[in-house]
Amino acid sequence: MDKLHIGIYGSVNSGKSSLINRLSGQNTAIVSPERGTTTDPVRKLIELDSLGPCVLIDTAGLDDNTVLSSQRVAKTLQTLDLIDIAILVISCGIIGKAERNLLNLFAQKDIPFLIVNNKSDLPNFKEVDGFKEKSVNFSALKSPDVKEILSALARLRPAAEEDVLLDDKISRGDMVVLVCPIDSAAPKDRLILPQVKAIRNILDNNAVSVVLQTDELVGFLKSNPKVKLVVTDSQAFKEVSGIVPQSIPLTSFSMLFARLKGNLDLYLEGAEHLNGLKDGDKVLILESCNHSALTCEDIGRVKLPKLISAKSGKKLEFKIIPGLEPLPENLKEYAMAVQCGGCMVTKKQLARRVAALLKAGVPVSNYGVMIALCNGILPRVSEPFKKKP
Numbered sequence: 001m002d003k004l005h006i007g008i009y010g011s012v013n014s015g016k017s018s019l020i021n022r023l024s025g026q027n028t029a030i031v032s033p034e035r036g037t038t039t040d041p042v043r044k045l046i047e048l049d050s051l052g053p054c055v056l057i058d059t060a061g062l063d064d065n066t067v068l069s070s071q072r073v074a075k076t077l078q079t080l081d082l083i084d085i086a087i088l089v090i091s092c093g094i095i096g097k098a099e100r101n102l103l104n105l106f107a108q109k110d111i112p113f114l115i116v117n118n119k120s121d122l123p124n125f126k127e128v129d130g131f132k133e134k135s136v137n138f139s140a141l142k143s144p145d146v147k148e149i150l151s152a153l154a155r156l157r158p159a160a161e162e163d164v165l166l167d168d169k170i171s172r173g174d175m176v177v178l179v180c181p182i183d184s185a186a187p188k189d190r191l192i193l194p195q196v197k198a199i200r201n202i203l204d205n206n207a208v209s210v211v212l213q214t215d216e217l218v219g220f221l222k223s224n225p226k227v228k229l230v231v232t233d234s235q236a237f238k239e240v241s242g243i244v245p246q247s248i249p250l251t252s253f254s255m256l257f258a259r260l261k262g263n264l265d266l267y268l269e270g271a272e273h274l275n276g277l278k279d280g281d282k283v284l285i286l287e288s289c290n291h292s293a294l295t296c297e298d299i300g301r302v303k304l305p306k307l308i309s310a311k312s313g314k315k316l317e318f319k320i321i322p323g324l325e326p327l328p329e330n331l332k333e334y335a336m337a338v339q340c341g342g343c344m345v346t347k348k349q350l351a352r353r354v355a356a357l358l359k360a361g362v363p364v365s366n367y368g369v370m371i372a373l374c375n376g377i378l379p380r381v382s383e384p385f386k387k388k389p
Contacts, residue, residue, distance in 0.1 A: 002346035003045070004054045004157060007079050009102055010089035012061030015118040018140035019089055020044065020058050023149070041079050049147075050154040057083065062098035078326055080105060081352045085156050086113040087149075093117055093126040109352075112156040116149060158348075165201040165260050169249075169384060170228055172206040177221075179232035179240055181214055193343040194253035198231060217243050229384070231256065234368040235299055238375040249384045250377075254368025257341030261350050262366065264385055270365035271373050273336050277312045281335035284328075284362070285320045286353065289344040300340060304367060307374040308338070324349060331360035340367050 010016045024046045042058040057079050060072040080086075086106055090099060095115075106113045115135035117128045121142045128135045136148050170176060180195050191199075195211075202209040207228070212220060214236050221227060227248050232240040234252040244250045258264045277283070285300050305318045319334075321327065324345060328334070337357050342350040357364050372378040 002348075004051055004085065005057065005083045005346065005349075006054055006085050006087060006153065007057045007059065007083035008087045008089060009059050009062065009076065011063045011091075011096065011098060014061070014089045014091050015116075015138075015140040016061075016089045017058055019087070019116060019118070019138070019146075019149075020056050022140060022146050023048065023056060041075055048150060048153075050150055051157065062102060063096070077105070080109055080111065082324060082349055083111060084158055084346070084348060085153060086111050087116055087153075088113055089116045089118055090128065091117075091119045092122060092124055093128045095128065095131075112158070114149070114152050114156060163260060165197060165256055166207075166229070166231075167201065167205060170202065170205050170207045174205075174207040174228035175224065175226065176202050176207055176209050177217070177227050177230045178209055178211045179214055179217060179230065179236055180211055181233050181236050192253075194257050194341060195233075197343070198253060198256065214239055214243075221245070221248070234371045235303060237368075237371055237377060237381070241375070241377045241380065246380075251381045251384050252368045252372070254341040254366060255372070255381060255385070257343055258366040258368060259385060261342040261345070261347050262339065262354065264366075264369075264382075266354070266364065267339075267366035267369045268378075268382060270336070270363040271369045271378065273363040273365075274308065274312055274370070274373060277308075277314050277316060277335055279315045280317065281314065282317045282319060282333055283308065284334050284337035284357075285318055286337055286339040287320065287322050288340050288342045288350065289323060299367065299371075304338065304370065307371060311374040324353070327353065327356055331357060331362050334362050337362050337364045338367060338370050339364055 008016045008020060024044055041060070044056045044058070046054055046056055048054050059076040059079060062073065062076065088099060088102060095103075103113070105111075113134065115128055115131050117135050117137045118140055119125060120137045121139040125137075127137070136152055138146075138149065166176065176198075178195060178198055180191060199209050199211065210220065210224075217240065221244065230240065230244045230248055230250045232250070232252050234254045237252060241250060255264070258267050283305075285304060287300050301320055305316075309316055319328065339350070339354065354364050369378065369382075372381045
């Protein structure tokens with residue numbers, strides 16, 4: 001299940017950082033009477049009663065008037081594409097122009113919100129006008145607990161979507177082979193999240209997972225012909241496809257996550273635009289995690305651009321967007337975008353990014369889909385997900 005992302009917004013010294021500290025039960029954020037103490041968005045992973053694992057995002061003041069105010073406010077507004085719920089912290093019932101502009105953005109982006117009316121201990125405190133059902137009175141200094149705020153947030157939480165990874169493809173006792181190459185790009189002493197999630201999902205379905213490297217695959221399949229499904233790291237697609245008999249369904253972790261986190265049909269449609277690329281076209285490569293590409297085996301920054309260039313036969317320009325950094329301002333300059341599986345981000349974060357690209361008319365595909373296409377095996381590895389007539 002994706003972690004709930006909660007953004008906390010408000011003017012300078014409204015009590016945002018104090019609220020985060022009260023919610024987390026720790027001195028997570030710096031609290032000071034000095035204006036502009038919080039400069040860039042600060043994230044805190046925390047488990048909250050009735051909400052479970054959450055990411056709290058503390059932001060700079062909306063009315064920051066320092067030299068860097070425009071950049072700080074811009075960073076604050078960028079977090080709106082990352083959150084599931086917003087908390088707007090105000091003081092003594094006052095909703096100014098900056099707060100109203102933010103409330104309008106919440107409405108435009110369909111973000112559920114709660115107004116925390118802080119400083120209820122002051123003599124001049126008053127109720128917030130017009131938002132009684134969406135507000136909670138609070139004192140960051142004197143309120144004994146945050147139960148009322150947590151209850152209000154729980155009511156705002158979006159309905160959980162059912163996660164379907166392999167649940168509809170396997171049954172009790174089925175054997176699933178997971179091919180996990182250990183190369184220089186693999187993290188030391190651990191598996192990547194899609195591999196871990198696949199193992200857990202197989203166990204949850206009372207099936208059997210077998211984890212091995214490509215070199216061990218031939219021998220294993222010879223002695224175990226009743227394998228239900230093979231899932232491979234997409235970087236080994238070509239080699240694994242040549243080993244696995246056509247009678248055994250084959251796909252990749254990236255394809256599984258394309259379906260889990262995004263829209264696989266959309267990515268398959270977007271892949272068709274590869275054949276229409278021209279010399280000089282710009283292609284976006286969209287990562288969703290932050291990592292340093294220190295090897296020649298990095299999939300998004302090295303291997304994928306080489307595969308796309310070779311398959312298209314064109315001289316292309318690639319731009320890498322790491323993590324959830326903002327997309328380029330002029331998206332219409334790009335002929336195509338290729339998104340990773342999104343294992344480190346939420347469905348909503350991924351959906352907002354893809355929606356922005358589609359709105360600009362940029363076709364979007366996925367790492368695993370494009371690698372399969374470039375290796376000539378896309379029909380085979382997408383077959384397990386085709387809807388039966």
